[in-house]
Each structure stands twice: as structure tokens, then as C-alpha cells.
Amino acid sequence: MIILAIETSCDETAVAVVRNGREILSSELFSQADMHALYGGVVPEIASRNHAATIGKLAELAVKNSGITKCKLDGVAVTYAPGLIGALLVGVNFAKGLAMALDVPLIPVHHIRGHIAANYIAFPELEPPFLCMIASGGSSLIADVRSYTDISIVGRSRDDAAGECFDKAARVLGLGYPGGPALDKLAQMGDEALFALPRPNIEGHPYDMSFSGLKTAVVNIVHNTEQKGEALDKASLAASFAATVSDILVSRVIAAARELGRDKIAIAGGVAANSRIRADFVKSAGKQDLKLFIPPLNLCGDNAAMIGCQGYYEYLAGARAGMDLNAFATLDVSF
16 A cells, blocks of 8 residues: 655655555655744744645655656545644645545544654564654653554653753753754763753652753753853753753653563654663663664654554554544544
8 A cells, every 4th residue: 555644743844655554665854944943943834834835846756756656646644633733734734635636545643653653664573562752842752552553651741842851951052943963962072970950750650751840950050050150061961961851761661661561662753863862772671671663863853754654554443534634733642
């Protein structure tokens, strides 16, 4: 089955053509990062307008580069939740029109389920059940993936997402947007033991997370140092911050895997590209004799190939959408 997939949940316009959920025939992406860098973060209206201006040509390019013709497409998959509502609506409405024109099924895909599915592309041998940590700019979740479409959340952030915390920490350190890669690079030159940062626990919910206090602690350290006219070791603060986020994520995933009896763990989302988090997962999984799956960097961030992959499994499970499909800014992954 050949699916054309569309992803427009935030500031990346992405279209891909995927065969049988595992093989990428083409994957195209238009990044708006430089446009939003001027404002220090994503501006929803700008994101929506650029999606609308780009998606048609990007879809044509994806089909052309796949080596097939439009008449060979068996379905159209699209991210419909969660994300920026205006951005999502551009992708959903384009997908509706394309599915209607081609007379093929329209397949709705949850963005977080797509991130999990990035691992299926990278690792053809991976099959549920397994535990997956999804950490991105909008979500920080620990999911028990019982089947391709039966997913239960066992832990989540109660406030800020890890990716959002990375971006805000990078901003206050003067690293610009997107801040994750710049902070990662800076942290490799610092001493992670120099700053003691909070690692909150939520009573009665051992796998839930909180990053708001960590973000505030970094902001306060930077501002207090500036007010006193003292020099700040930014590299060490970045290293301490990355180590703290990694510890919060890794420790919970390993503990949850042990309690649930899962011998396979995976990570996904933009934060999974962080070198410290990747290294800590490798080290901890090895100590616990757990099989670890980490997608390559190009599949960690938002992309349409992961939506095409999950769309295939949603289709097999009977998921179809009509022309009344709507977009949702928030939607639980365990629907």
C-alpha cells in the first residue's frame, strides 16, 4: 500500500510517500526555522501562511521524487492533532482535497503516534509491545505501545514539555531559536556538576514529570548573575541543564519498563536528537539489558514519513476520515 502523508503541526511543512508503513519512497520538508528565529519562537500565523504557500508544490515534488504517479497512491494520511490549530488546518484541508480528487481513503494520524512510528522506519525488526519515550517541543510522554494502534500513557509532564524547556533555556542563554542544537553543542564544553538544578518528583505518580521549576531555575541563575555583574559559565549551566533533563527522562523510562515487564524501549521526538540524552539511554539500557531503539536524527524531528508509517497501521486498524475531519490543538494519544 502506497500512502502520501502530510505533516503541518507546527513550523515544518512536510510531505512523504511511504510504502507498506516501512519504506520511504520520498520525503520532502520545508523548514521555516529561519523565519521564526527573528521572533525567538514560532509565530502561528506566519507558520500557517507558509504552510499554505508551500504545501501544494511540496506534494508535487514528493510524488515526482517517489518515482510513482498520483494514480498509484492508495491513500492520504494527515496529521490532524495535536499542534498549532491554524497550521494543522492547512494540512487537513489539503489532504481532504487530495483524497477526494484521487478517490482514495483519508487517514487521520495523531502526531505523537507518528513520532513513535519513526522507529518502525529506522528499525524494520521493531514490533510492539515496547515502551517509548516521546519528548518534543509540545509533549513529554512515556507510552506503553501495546500494539501499533493500542497505546497507553504511563507518564507525562504536568507542565512544560522537555523541548519547550530546552528552547526557553537556550533563549535566556542567548543561543537563539531553535535552541536545542545550540544548547547541545555548548553543553559539551561545560562541567555538568557546577550547577545543582531541581529534579522534581510527583507524589503518587512516579513516571510523571515536571520541567517548569527547572526552567525557572535556569532563568533565575542567568538573571541573578547579570544583576550582580558576574561572569556566567554558560557552557556549564547548559551541561547541568542537559544532564538534569536526561536524568528525569531516562530514570523514569527505565523504571517503567521494569515495572511493566518490557524488554524493549524506544525514544522519539525532537529532544531524542540531544546527544546527552541519547548517550544516557544507551548506557542505562545496556546496564539493564534492555533493547534500545533510537531513530536517526532526520527522523527525530517533525517529518511526514513517520505520519505515512503510522497511517498505514491506522488504515489496517480501520481508521478512515470523511470530509468533515477537523483539526484539534490538543488530543490524548490514547483515544
